[in-house]
Amino acid sequence: MLSSLTRRGFLAVYAIIIIVPLTVVIFGSFKSTQELFDGPFSFPQSLAPDAYAEVIGAQNLGRSFTNSVIVTACSVPITLFLASLAGYAVARMKGFWSWAIFGFLVLGMAIPAQANMVPLYVLFQRLGLLDTLIGLILANVVSTLPIAVFILGGFMRTLPRELYEASAIDGTSTWRTYASIAVPLSAPSLAAAGIFLFVIHWNELLYPLLFIQSPENRTLPLALLSFQGEFQTDYPLLFAGVIMASLPVVVAYIFLQRYFVAGITAGANKG
Structure with missing residues (x-):
């Protein structure tokens, strides 16, 4: 009680x-x-809704929204694909090397993004990726890949190894086993990781603030900073922008809620 x-x-x-x-x-x-x-x-x-009308009519805000959609729509699938490949490889391995490689892949979770700012900036400058959406996509994928591997790899390790062995006996190739067995069975975990990555990439501010200079390449979180002045902030306008920027995340969670819960609880009863 x-x-x-x-x-x-x-x-x-x-x-x-x-x-x-x-x-x-x-x-x-x-x-x-x-x-x-x-x-x-x-x-x-x-x-x-005066503030909402002003936000919609704000200069380049529609372009910033489109940039956020492009960056997020590219970053999430690429991250999920690479993480699922890594998780599948770790799940198929046995013994010490399986845990060692899995631990090495998720070690990136312990490294704060701020520690990589200077090396990434110098690297992107030399590669000509500064002030580009491609640079943002690469930065997002690299920064969130460890946690995606942690989620997907941890789940794929709970799948019965007999499924892989039966597939190998039937002569199925490694790629076919990955696409026909590992990925479909990991759908709840993929959905949970996808929602998690969507929220992170959609709200990402650090890398756009570091890499983007031109207004036409700004993402939505970076564009919202323009509503905050040095000496005065238009809070109603800022609040309206924050609400509008949060709507895609809320809508995505509403429609994918059951998949998210299934992904979180999947594997809880497996030993």
Whole structure:
């Protein structure tokens, strides 16, 4: 009884921590700056979407949205493909080398992105990838590949080895086994990793801020920084932009929620 009340208490506190700032952002997007400062938690006097109309009409924001779509739509599949190949290879190996290679691949999770900023910048400068979407895609793939390998490799290791052995006895090639057995059985884990990567790549700000200089190559998070001035910030406009930038993530999660939950719980009962 006590543990149940404690758990509910923690959940209630966590819900309040999430709901309070979310309410301020949603209500604030319909207010003027003065009205927001006077009553950040009060209901807006008008629901006229003036800030949203201004965000939509902002210069190059549509181009920034398109850039974010391109970068995310390329980064997520490439990362999932490479991570699934690595996870499949680790799952097929036996003994010490399997764990050693798997540990080496996921070691990148321990290296902060800030530690790679200077080497990446110098490398991209020499390769001519600065201020390009291709450079952002490569940076996103490299930075999130370790965690994708961790998710997919960990799941593929739980698949029965008898499936691979039966496939080999039937004369199926390694690539065919990967495409026909490993990938379909790993669909829940792929969906969970895909949603996770989508959120990371869509909201990525560090690499665009580091590599992008021209306005036409800005991604959406970087474009939202233009709403924040050096001495004054238009918070209603910024809040409206944040909400609009978050909508694709919310919609993706709503439609893929069951796959995400299945991917998180997949393999929990396997030994």
